[in-house]
Amino acid sequence: MIKIGIYGASGYTGQECLRLLLRHSGVEVVAITSRRYAGLPIADVYPVFSGLTSLSFMDASPQEVTELADVIFLALPHSESMKVAPLFWESGKKVVDLSADYRLRDIAVYESWYGKHASPHLVPEAVYGIPELYREEVAKTRFVANPGCYPTSVILGMAPALKNKLIDPASVIVDSKSGTSGAGREPQVGSLFCEVNEAFKAYKVGSHRHTPEIEQELSRLAGEEMNISFTPHLLPIDRGILSTIYATLTREVTSAELSEIYRDFYAGERFVRICRPGTFPNVAFVRGSNYCDIGTAVDPRTHRLIVVSAIDNLVKGAAGQAIQNMNILCGFPEDMGLEMIALFP
Amino acid sequence: MIKIGIYGASGYTGQECLRLLLRHSGVEVVAITSRRYAGLPIADVYPVFSGLTSLSFMDASPQEVTELADVIFLALPHSESMKVAPLFWESGKKVVDLSADYRLRDIAVYESWYGKHASPHLVPEAVYGIPELYREEVAKTRFVANPGCYPTSVILGMAPALKNKLIDPASVIVDSKSGTSGAGREPQVGSLFCEVNEAFKAYKVGSHRHTPEIEQELSRLAGEEMNISFTPHLLPIDRGILSTIYATLTREVTSAELSEIYRDFYAGERFVRICRPGTFPNVAFVRGSNYCDIGTAVDPRTHRLIVVSAIDNLVKGAAGQAIQNMNILCGFPEDMGLEMIALFP
Amino acid sequence: MIKIGIYGASGYTGQECLRLLLRHSGVEVVAITSRRYAGLPIADVYPVFSGLTSLSFMDASPQEVTELADVIFLALPHSESMKVAPLFWESGKKVVDLSADYRLRDIAVYESWYGKHASPHLVPEAVYGIPELYREEVAKTRFVANPGCYPTSVILGMAPALKNKLIDPASVIVDSKSGTSGAGREPQVGSLFCEVNEAFKAYKVGSHRHTPEIEQELSRLAGEEMNISFTPHLLPIDRGILSTIYATLTREVTSAELSEIYRDFYAGERFVRICRPGTFPNVAFVRGSNYCDIGTAVDPRTHRLIVVSAIDNLVKGAAGQAIQNMNILCGFPEDMGLEMIALFP
Amino acid sequence: MIKIGIYGASGYTGQECLRLLLRHSGVEVVAITSRRYAGLPIADVYPVFSGLTSLSFMDASPQEVTELADVIFLALPHSESMKVAPLFWESGKKVVDLSADYRLRDIAVYESWYGKHASPHLVPEAVYGIPELYREEVAKTRFVANPGCYPTSVILGMAPALKNKLIDPASVIVDSKSGTSGAGREPQVGSLFCEVNEAFKAYKVGSHRHTPEIEQELSRLAGEEMNISFTPHLLPIDRGILSTIYATLTREVTSAELSEIYRDFYAGERFVRICRPGTFPNVAFVRGSNYCDIGTAVDPRTHRLIVVSAIDNLVKGAAGQAIQNMNILCGFPEDMGLEMIALFP
Structure with a gap:
């Protein structure tokens, strides 16, 4: 033990x-x-x-x-x-x-x-611990920097598109929405039930600290420096992050091809699920689980790609991914202790 | 009477x-x-x-x-x-x-x-009934097409930028989030409490029927044909739409100037409130009222404008705006019967 | 003015x-x-x-x-x-x-x-300011002690039964549920969104400070000293108190008669609504309004009366009732400024 | 297998x-x-x-x-x-x-x-399948009637008091509150998000079908026929039932003794947790788990016992208890597959 x-x-x-x-x-x-x-x-x-x-x-x-x-x-x-x-x-x-x-x-x-x-x-x-991308590096270190919750949802959502040079790196816009557990348990007015319930807002517009983390990692995937627009929003739910990501395509691709590219990229990955074409994730379907669900579409009218990714911010966005990293560090099967099926409803 | x-x-x-x-x-x-x-x-x-x-x-x-x-x-x-x-x-x-x-x-x-x-x-x-833009036309008709909820939030959010030629019309991305009353009272699985509560999803990605309505009206403001990306999401709240809108700037403008342009554009308007620079709307602050609250920012790192607009979908997005139009049709003061202060919390 | x-x-x-x-x-x-x-x-x-x-x-x-x-x-x-x-x-x-x-x-x-x-x-x-019961006293004072939120819901719910000697004063059990705005805006862990949302609990069982206030006022109505069981619970909603009250009947009465007694008692009252027989209140139907909605039933199998009363804790349970009292103090019509229809949904 | x-x-x-x-x-x-x-x-x-x-x-x-x-x-x-x-x-x-x-x-x-x-x-x-009370009968049958969700919460909450003759069987009042998943997935207006969210009501007052089930089982525990008052309420949460139960004591007992009696009664039970004296359950602390949490108090002013019990209606109130029964039927350890820790927040 x-x-x-x-x-x-x-x-x-x-x-x-x-x-x-x-x-x-x-x-x-x-x-x-x-x-x-x-x-x-x-x-x-x-x-x-x-x-x-x-x-x-x-x-x-x-x-x-x-x-x-x-x-x-x-x-x-x-x-x-x-x-x-x-x-x-x-x-x-x-x-x-x-x-x-x-x-x-x-x-x-x-x-x-x-x-x-x-x-x-x-x-x-420190090794940046997204196992789906940097499994070998994690295996060799003994110090993992566990990724942020927003960055996890965005990086996993964008990796196939960037690695496949499908999109213009200058065009990426990330509109993210997070459940309130991401704000922690420190008492403050903005986290009170009556302030969050029946409410919805953007916050730290253009100034959220996860921006440089996302840019660092997307740049690494793109092989060039990238700036993105990133707007976080506060959802009146306990758990879950959903990121809706927009980028301009660099070449013609159909929705079916795009889905296939994503499926191939994450083939064999235990904790990434690509939604069937035409369907998109819901934070409710990953609640309490270590999954990142990803849905993709091509909008031919605007020549853009739209990616929607969903995680549980406390699991794949924090504790679950930390254990996934620990499993690698310790030589355990990567999904050990992470077999939870999302709690629905 | x-x-x-x-x-x-x-x-x-x-x-x-x-x-x-x-x-x-x-x-x-x-x-x-x-x-x-x-x-x-x-x-x-x-x-x-x-x-x-x-x-x-x-x-x-x-x-x-x-x-x-x-x-x-x-x-x-x-x-x-x-x-x-x-x-x-x-x-x-x-x-x-x-x-x-x-x-x-x-x-x-x-x-x-x-x-x-x-x-x-x-x-x-039919006259498209956004009084802030088409007050005179409404006054002359006796048939008003009352705007959709998403379109109202987007059109009011974009009008100052488009009229002032501040943005590239081809660059507009609209990420909208709506409360569940927008889905109506017809019983269906997708509107059940247990399906919506603690959940969040994008829906009708690239295919929502409000897209052509938004495009028609933004094109009219821009003076040229526009296509946009529009992604609606379902919020686990009763009322409220928040639209986060991204567009590439056509010229240098500071956040302060941008805010001023918006303030000027809506000067004298009873039902549009421009947030103080650095602050952004929350659907909770318009709940039950006929306001459209708008916050703006310039992201100099990406040369983009970000606009966040919030309405109550049942009021400014439907019944309230309908009464505002009726007031014009009937020669009443435009805010008659619409003096409600948002119910908070 | x-x-x-x-x-x-x-x-x-x-x-x-x-x-x-x-x-x-x-x-x-x-x-x-x-x-x-x-x-x-x-x-x-x-x-x-x-x-x-x-x-x-x-x-x-x-x-x-x-x-x-x-x-x-x-x-x-x-x-x-x-x-x-x-x-x-x-x-x-x-x-x-x-x-x-x-x-x-x-x-x-x-x-x-x-x-x-x-x-x-x-x-x-100080005059205890429940206008429906003590209108004349309020009119003569210039210092009103505005009632608590739980007490308002219970006193209005019990007054007709006690005044009509329908129930055994020793048998009263009050099970109340309150929205979270009742806890105020002071930041504390117990009021955080993630602690209240998707949660429900009893609190201060047998020790809530509204107990003596309820007992004082019910005793006054009964004309004898009364002790009650009072258990407050915390609801994951912003506004609203619903009290479910049980008491043993002192004589045979049908549900229809009971409803009639309540209707008579509050005849002419602007802010008390007796639900149709067989129907019961919902906090959603008083949200943002100054109403107290009351539903009643006789349970012949146990010879008990069941009363359910609902108010908006911030309106009839606080600010609305305060203004109702102010209207009396100042000689305004009692419902002036209180004409709000509940916001639903 | x-x-x-x-x-x-x-x-x-x-x-x-x-x-x-x-x-x-x-x-x-x-x-x-x-x-x-x-x-x-x-x-x-x-x-x-x-x-x-x-x-x-x-x-x-x-x-x-x-x-x-x-x-x-x-x-x-x-x-x-x-x-x-x-x-x-x-x-x-x-x-x-x-x-x-x-x-x-x-x-x-x-x-x-x-x-x-x-x-x-x-x-x-059919054997009525509450393993904590009827484990041997379940082991001998091959047909289990799995208990209702409300009844499970009430029966487990009342069993120690009734078996120990602590309370007057004629005095039992049960005020229960259930999450909306109990209403099932069949689309109907009353289960829509906008009807349940920010709402709270009693329903089927005096007429809920779980009443005879509760009475049958409490009578069996009491050794005499019992009638109870039972009022269900609808909570704006997905999962969870909390029952607050009141009954008149037949003899003097302190809160500490009462707690000890409950603790003894359920000694060795894997899925019943007695709260520390002075603390009470919260449905949030059993969400997704097979636990029934029970808190007890004596109200000396009214000579009543107050019991609060909480379960997840879909787990201990349905599927979890069904599997617990299956484990007994099949000779598995009773908690096999039921080791889930509640998901919080």
Whole structure:
């Protein structure tokens, strides 16, 4: 049994890691940390765990956790992760960092969007963990920068088109919509039920921090520098991201051919499902699962491609993908512990 | 007192017309029709009206209604409206048609999206009723084609940019999201609570019937033929449409200038509100009101304009705009009966 | 024009008072206060007010407000209201207090549920403002203790049965369910979207502070001391309280007779609607309106009466009833500014 | 591998059975039937199953299904089940019937609530399948009447109190609230998103068909005939039932003692969790899991016991309990395939 520590386990992402890991037959969670809830059983903070685990939150140092665990999930906010990650790294243990701190390779870009980086020396060690694209790199590292939720939905949605040079890289427009769990569990007016329910808005228009992450990864796929338009919106649902992506085609392609290209690209992938031609994803059909569902269309009237991709932001967009990466790091089957069928309705 | 008939009053749009008209001090609703509910008090079908009106649904012919009413609202499904509209027209009464049947001026276009038109001769009589753009035309007609909900949000959002030649007409991408009342009250699996709640999807990608209506009206504003990409999505909320619109700028403009251009364009308009620079609309802030809120931004990195517009699909997107048109037709102040402040939360 | 001040206007209740008062033709709101948002236009904090008012929050003392206003609404949390209410009282102005601080006549009871009272001398001056029951008393006072939301739904639901001695006072069980706006706008984990949405729970079982208020008022109606069981629950909706009330009948009565008794009791009341026999209220049918809808049934198998009552907690349960009381205080028609038809859907 | 057929698999309950059975390591689903969707892959009707099963709906006779399967789940509406169940029974195969048709032992009672019974001779063969109470009987039968969703929540909530003679059987009042999936997938106005969302109502007051089922089972536990008051309500959530139950105590008991009595009663039960004293269940904490969470309190002021119980209506209230029964029938560990941790948020 591989021993797991979750550092910063009191948020929605941390508890989701625990929820999945408790049902993973190859691992045992030995430590969960939280300063705020130190000493409290997690079942008191998240009653879903009643009767299922006796784990309590610890206020433990990285050193204490590395003494207990073989693999550490960092489920901290950005700017916090970069303060402790070096200590985990130096212990020689395997690390999956769910924060944004090691995703951007260009420190200057990171600092212009997030502020001063506390451990830039560690950035080159991190592998950007989208297994469908970088499985081999993940297998060779012991430090994974787990992708952001919006970026996961966009990168998986765009990879086949970019790799196949189907679209003009300058033409990409990403209109994304996220469920509210993406905003975390920190109390703030904007996340209150009465502010989100029966509401819908765009936010951080032109200024969301996932923009450079998406651009970095799409540029890598395109083989050239890309700028995109990216507009996130807040959905009155708990879980789910749906990204609707528009781009100008570089050559004639039918909807059927396009679908085939996508199907080929992801052939054999356990966690990407290409919708039947003419059908499109719904976040409800991936809720609680590790799937990324993708639907595609060609709009011949405007010579554009339209891609719609859907994930559960807490699973494929966070904890599930982190476990997928852990499985690769540890030599487990990649889908181990990730067999969940979406909960519908 | 002007006497009003609502022909086809049993759907969400029809009852919304009634809700607003009952509080309009210049009119009296004298007839509401429904085949299905004939004879039933509307308060039995929509208990919000208990104690507020003794109106019952009639199964009345157009002739019977025109004998009672001075102005008729047609709140029928498309393809139904065109069968009875000529009878209302010939009576010499004023008509506001909330269906799609007289919005498209080119019969061939209509028929390619909706099927055979039953009364094409009436199409040239209809004025497309967006008062902010065509107030004078509305004042001169007695037959208004009340705009669709998606088109209203897009046309008002794009008019200042197109009229000012700020954008490349070929570059317009419209990503719209609508609350579920837009789907009407006809029972179908796709509108069930458990299918819509906690769900989000794109639908009719590249094939929604509001596309030609939007294109017709944007072309008119641009002074040239335009094709757009239009993707509607279904929101798990009752009311509200938010359209996020992207287009490539034809010249340098700052966000501040852009906001000013929009503000100037709609100066004096009672029902269009331009958000302060840096802020964007939320459907929750127009719920139950006749406002169209518009936020704008320039994305200098991609040389694009981003416009976000929000309306209540049942009010400014249907019944409210219909009454705004009726007010013009009847010589009432344009905002009479439309003073509602949005219900929040 | 009567001049109005809203003291503590930044919460959901305060803004709801403003929303309604801006459309009341007999008054003008001249001051709204908030320490936190002092100096900010309310339209920046609640964009529903954009273009509708130029009011900004003031951080004003009671004295400053009484110099401007004729009637003051206190929309403060309990324990805050009692600190400033005496200053307003002594100014000679009219006051409607929306907090709990002056509702309980027995100071000892108040203090056992809420803590030390800062101005017990003012308690005897306050009239408990349910106009349907205490219209004359309200007309004679200038200080109204506006009832709580749960109590309003229960008292109106039980008054006809208690006054007619139809039920055993010891047998009353109240199972209430409230929308989340009742929890206010203060950020806390329990009010976050992801905690409330798709969730439902009982809370403060046997210990909710509205219990003594309900008991005080039901006892007054029964003419004897009563204890009740009261269990509040949290609904994943914005607005609305539905109370389901059970009590043992003291004599044989049919459902039809019961309905008639309720209808008689509230004959002529503008804001109470008795549902047709066999039908029951829905919070959706009172949303945004000042109605209390009541449905009744006799369960002959258990010899119990079942009453279901529904209100909008922010309107009849707070701001609407406050304005109804203000109308009485000021000699306006009681329904002035309260003609709203519920927003459905 | 045990072979499973699901007869009538196109509703929410049927697909939930499939969802769970696909992840049960001891069984294989070999047949799913639906007249309406005959020939269609279930993944086309419920895209959650895309890539997970190649099963298509069959329009098969009971005989055809019994030739393929060892255990049959009947997920048909009541009145349909009783027409085909005898054919399954006579085949000698094991049957779990999820309808109401074999739950009521007294045919006269059944017929007064549901209409004529088509196969009353089979009723005595059926075991009422609440494993926590009737595990041995289930183990000995091959025909299980799987309990209703409301009854499961009430019976588990009341069993310890009734068995311990803590309460007056004549005093029981059950106020239940259910998510909308309980209404099924049949399109009807009352189940539309816009009718349920932001709404809350009591329905079938005093006349819900689960009343006799609850009374039958509570009477059995009490050892005497009982009548209860039962009021169901419709919650704007997908899944979950919360029942708040009131009863008069027959003797003094503290909240702590009460909690201990409940804990003892369910000691060793895998799927019943007693909340810590002072805490109560939330449907969100059982969503997608097979748990029944129960919280208890004594209200000394009224000498009543209050019990709150929560289940997922589609899992412990239907498909999960059906599989729990199947596990017993087949000699599997009772929790096999039912290890799901609730999905939160």
